Amino acid sequence: MLTAAVSFALTAAGVAVAGLRAYRRRYLSATRWFAVALLPAGLYLTGLFPVARTIGSEIADWATALVFDPRVWTGIALLAVSAGLLATTRWVGRRAVDHAEPGPAATGPAPARPAVPAAPARPPAGKAGKAGKTGKADKPAKAGKRDDGLGGEFADIEEILRRRGI
Structure with missing residues (x-):
C-alpha cells in the first residue's frame, strides 16, 4: 500500500x-x-x-x-586469461601478415622519401600533350608546396595522367 x-x-x-x-x-x-x-x-x-x-x-x-x-575470483582470473590469449593471438596474427607480404624493398632498408615532391616529368618532344599544342611550357613544382607524405609513390600515375591531358 x-x-x-x-x-x-x-x-x-x-x-x-x-x-x-x-x-x-x-x-x-x-x-x-x-x-x-x-x-x-x-x-x-x-x-x-x-x-x-x-x-x-x-x-x-x-x-x-x-x-x-x-x-x-578463479572465474574472473579465467576470464582475464581468456581475454589476454585472444588479444595476443590477434596481435601475433597481424604481425605475421605484415611480415609475410614481401615489399619491393624487402632486401634492404626502406628508401628515404624526398622532402619535396619531384618535379613533373616533361612529355617526350614528339608526343607533346595539350601543353605542347597551346605553346605553354609545363611549370615545375613549387618549392614551398606541402609534402602530403605520398612522395614518389604516385609519380608514375601522375605522369600518365599528364600525358593524356587529364
Whole structure:
C-alpha cells in the first residue's frame, strides 16, 4: 500500500511540474516532465517494483559473493586469461601478415622519401600533350608546396595522367 501511495504522489508532483512548465510556454520541457511523471505510476501498475527489488537483491548477493568467494575470483582470473590469449593471438596474427607480404624493398632498408615532391616529368618532344599544342611550357613544382607524405609513390600515375591531358 505504501508503494502505491509513493508512486502516485511522485506522478502527481511530476504532472504539477509539467503544468507549470506548460504555463510558462515551455512545451517541450513540459512534455518531458509529463513523460517522466508517468513512470512511477506505470511501474506500480505493471508490478515491476517487486521485480526491481528482486534484481537489486540478486546484484547485492553477487557482489557479496564476489568479495568473499574464492571460486568467483578463479572465474574472473579465467576470464582475464581468456581475454589476454585472444588479444595476443590477434596481435601475433597481424604481425605475421605484415611480415609475410614481401615489399619491393624487402632486401634492404626502406628508401628515404624526398622532402619535396619531384618535379613533373616533361612529355617526350614528339608526343607533346595539350601543353605542347597551346605553346605553354609545363611549370615545375613549387618549392614551398606541402609534402602530403605520398612522395614518389604516385609519380608514375601522375605522369600518365599528364600525358593524356587529364
